[in-house]
Amino acid sequence: MNKARLEAFSDGVIAIIITIMVLEFKVPHGEHLEDLLPLWPIFLSYVLSFANVGIYWSNHHHLLHATKHVNGPILLANLNLLFWLSLMPFATAWVGENHFAATPMALYAVDLCLCAISYTILQMQIIKAQGPASLLSEAVGRDKKGKISLAAYVAAVPLAMVGLPALSGLLILAVACMWLMPDRRIERKILSE
Secondary structure (H helix, E strand, O other), rough: OOOOOHHHHHHHHHHHHHHHHHHOOOOOOOOOOHHHHHHHHHHHHEEEEHHHHHHHHHHHHHHHOOOOOOOOOHHHHHEEEEHHHOOOHHHHHHHHHOOOOOHHHHHHHHHHHHHHHHHHHHHHHHHHHHOOHHHHHHHHHHHHHHHHHHHHHHHHHHHOOOHHHHHHHHHHHHHHHHHHHOOOOOHHHHHHH
């Protein structure tokens, strides 16, 4: 199967996810800068989520660039990823509205954890379909960066639940910073061929 429809659908869903997140901003009543202060937690949660969704979009682009064709399991794995990403606006709004409280932060970390797992499943399905000697398989290698990210998300959940939501948030921020520069492994592999 051709991958063009998968790419177009995924790009559309991700664009809608980002749009829904920004709709959480409510216009403050008042005309002064201090009227914006109550919105800071919502803004911070939006920035963090925008970065995370943007990182997934960028890496998804690279992933599909290294994909020659798609099959049923790849389509389902992609839908799984999009499902967990589509919950990001809810998690973002809950975290922002509750000023990064413990339970909302734990849910936010769980969603990011499930996004990471589903991205890994998608990556594995593509490698399975194209074989262990495929460009993607060679580019990803042992995927240390992906494993470190997943471990950080997993650790962020209990940290939030035991009353350390700030530390949980810092772990999530560290993962985002680690991925802020797009993953160039696939690009380098494509250029070397």
